[in-house]
Amino acid sequence: MIDGDWLSYSLSDFLMFGPEVFLRLFVRINQDFWPWQGIALVLLLVVAGLLVRGDTLAKRGVLLLLAAAWVGSGAGFLMEYYGPINTPAIWFGWAFILQAALLTVAALVWPWDKTTAGLARRWQAGIGWLVMAALLPLLVVVQSGNWHALALFGITPDVTVAASVPCLLLLPRRVRWLFLLLPLLWSLFSAATLWTLGTRLMFVLPAATLVLTIACFRFSPRPGKSQD
Amino acid sequence: MAIKLSRRQFLAALAATGLSLRMPALMAASGEKAIARPIPSSGEPLPVIGMGTWRTFNVGGDQQLVQERTGVLKRFFELGGTLVDSSPMYGSADEVMGEALDTLNAHDRVFAANKVWTRDGNATREQDRASRRKWGIDRFDLQQVHNLLAWESHLETLKQMKADGDIRYLGISTSHGRRHRDLATIMEQEPLDFVQLTYNVLDREAEQRLLPLAKERGIAVIVNRPFQGGGLFRRYQSEPLPGWAEEAGCSTWAEFFLKFIVSHPAVTCAIPATTRVEHMEENMGALYGRLPDDEQRRQMADYVAGL
Ligand SMILES: NC(=O)c1ccc[n+]([C@@H]2O[C@H](COP(=O)([O-])OP(=O)(O)OC[C@H]3O[C@@H](n4cnc5c(N)ncnc54)[C@H](OP(=O)(O)O)[C@@H]3O)[C@@H](O)[C@H]2O)c1
Numbered sequence A: 001m002i003d004g005d006w007l008s009y010s011l012s013d014f015l016m017f018g019p020e021v022f023l024r025l026f027v028r029i030n031q032d033f034w035p036w037q038g039i040a041l042v043l044l045l046v047v048a049g050l051l052v053r054g055d056t057l058a059k060r061g062v063l064l065l066l067a068a069a070w071v072g073s074g075a076g077f078l079m080e081y082y083g084p085i086n087t088p089a090i091w092f093g094w095a096f097i098l099q100a101a102l103l104t105v106a107a108l109v110w111p112w113d114k115t116t117a118g119l120a121r122r123w124q125a126g127i128g129w130l131v132m133a134a135l136l137p138l139l140v141v142v143q144s145g146n147w148h149a150l151a152l153f154g155i156t157p158d159v160t161v162a163a164s165v166p167c168l169l170l171l172p173r174r175v176r177w178l179f180l181l182l183p184l185l186w187s188l189f190s191a192a193t194l195w196t197l198g199t200r201l202m203f204v205l206p207a208a209t210l211v212l213t214i215a216c217f218r219f220s221p222r223p224g225k226s227q228d
Numbered sequence B: 001m002a003i004k005l006s007r008r009q010f011l012a013a014l015a016a017t018g019l020s021l022r023m024p025a026l027m028a029a030s031g032e033k034a035i036a037r038p039i040p041s042s043g044e045p046l047p048v049i050g051m052g053t054w055r056t057f058n059v060g061g062d063q064q065l066v067q068e069r070t071g072v073l074k075r076f077f078e079l080g081g082t083l084v085d086s087s088p089m090y091g092s093a094d095e096v097m098g099e100a101l102d103t104l105n106a107h108d109r110v111f112a113a114n115k116v117w118t119r120d121g122n123a124t125r126e127q128d129r130a131s132r133r134k135w136g137i138d139r140f141d142l143q144q145v146h147n148l149l150a151w152e153s154h155l156e157t158l159k160q161m162k163a164d165g166d167i168r169y170l171g172i173s174t175s176h177g178r179r180h181r182d183l184a185t186i187m188e189q190e191p192l193d194f195v196q197l198t199y200n201v202l203d204r205e206a207e208q209r210l211l212p213l214a215k216e217r218g219i220a221v222i223v224n225r226p227f228q229g230g231g232l233f234r235r236y237q238s239e240p241l242p243g244w245a246e247e248a249g250c251s252t253w254a255e256f257f258l259k260f261i262v263s264h265p266a267v268t269c270a271i272p273a274t275t276r277v278e279h280m281e282e283n284m285g286a287l288y289g290r291l292p293d294d295e296q297r298r299q300m301a302d303y304v305a306g307l
Helices: A018-034 A035-055 A057-085 A088-109 A122-135 A138-144 A157-170 A173-199 A200-216 B007-017 B024-029 B063-078 B093-104 B124-135 B152-165 B180-189 B210-217 B228-236 B253-262 B276-286 B294-306
Strands: B036-038 B045-047 B084-085 B111-118 B140-145 B169-172 B194-198 B222-223
Touching: A018 A057, A018 A138, A018 B063, A035 A057, A035 A122, A035 B063, A057 A157, A088 A173, A122 A157, A138 A173, A138 A200, A157 A173, A157 A200, A173 A200, B036 B169, B036 B228, B063 B093, B063 B124, B063 B276, B093 B124, B111 B124, B124 B140, B124 B152, B124 B253, B140 B194, B180 B194, B180 B210, B194 B210, B210 B222, B228 B253, B253 B294
Parallel strands: B084 B111, B111 B140, B140 B169, B169 B194, B194 B222
Antiparallel strands: B036 B045
């Protein structure tokens, strides 16, 4: 491609598939995964429960479960389903697995101190998170008009990333940026894709995640009393 | 008293009502000849409507959609089409085409056109081999350098491959009106069988230099983006066809857009892409009946410009 040629390209020139194929990825993964969706639902409840509990052990647990969710959506949805129709999804799949490795390290070896002790308003945090993680999957259902397209946390990437970002507030600010880089990149990529596909309702998901991610770079929640 | 009509009489009566113009299936079944143009470098006739696969055939491992696309390809062949165009750039389209050809057992019916799309100028044969494996064929009829990418080295290898009988024709592609000046230079200097470029009732830059040059140099022209990627339908489908469209051989907007293209004397074939059987049927309507003459082509362009 010669210089200046780039100016003649638009986002849609890079989009290799239509909305029908994309929305069916959600239906297909649910069909193939059936009846194990229950695991994803248990995952939601356990993460919410650990957020309420809020002690160091619980935080390590949350990060480990997030790691499992990133592996699930990266190795499954991104690499097996999305990758064949959109090559960058495979690269993101590997990046999701790397992010899971980072989360695992943080969960297991990070020397937690008092400044990263339990969040204030733990009940609100846990229930708020549960409501969010349970409602977000419905966006894909409404977009596609198909219940089988339910985009579950731990199975599909946008919901996994959106629901993970608030949990990353558990990490101290000086290391948190490292965990926010991939959510930032993914949200940009996904927002551009969904905008070009014309699936405007789903576009809300990465767009909101993007705003939340940027906020998380700066914001630190008020620490509550240590539960340790 | 019952009137007995032969099949020919019945079809002639239908044609008189203009109905058969809407029924390429009937035209194909009646044995009406599909419109074809010779490939200048060989004289081999090519039906003027082929099909593209960008976006439409990139359905990955979705078996339901693979089946649906196979149905689209099946209809294409039934209605007299032969040329199918794809590229390694189109995600899983090559694999899906291979599956569809297998299901239809149609490897012998297809005029297989593919592309070389890599910056690595030494990877021409390797990529050709990979695409052949996906299609399940021994050789491509036409192999094109995609978007002029690393064209010097790919073209050299393609020439050698043609001489060795590993491909039947070679060509080069561009789209969206990009790099027309470079393409013209290549057309002037290289022994191309085919060029592929964008040309439609709105994007007519190719009329200035490239189409006359192709005619002069005896290069076949494949036209991509005949509907501007679907944009022409979004813009004009709600508008009425002009009253004189039937005289120009067009009873649908699809025929209007496609016949405008393939009636240009330098064009060999247009390659619309679709995911839907009913759209394929509409598009293949342009393979039959009358083509507009020069005056009607002018009228067509003016009509669209005035909407
Ligand atoms: N550089 C290159 O070499 C290059 C670049 C661009 C394209 N190409 C080739 O050219 C082919 C054609 O170009 P394209 O696919 O970009 O665009 P196109 O053929 O101009 O338009 C395809 C779109 O038109 C719609 N359509 C088709 N028939 C229709 C009908 N009868 N009524 C209403 N809508 C209809 C299709 O939607 P439905 O699915 O709903 O029918 C699809 O969205 C490509 O597939 C590719 O093989 C090559």
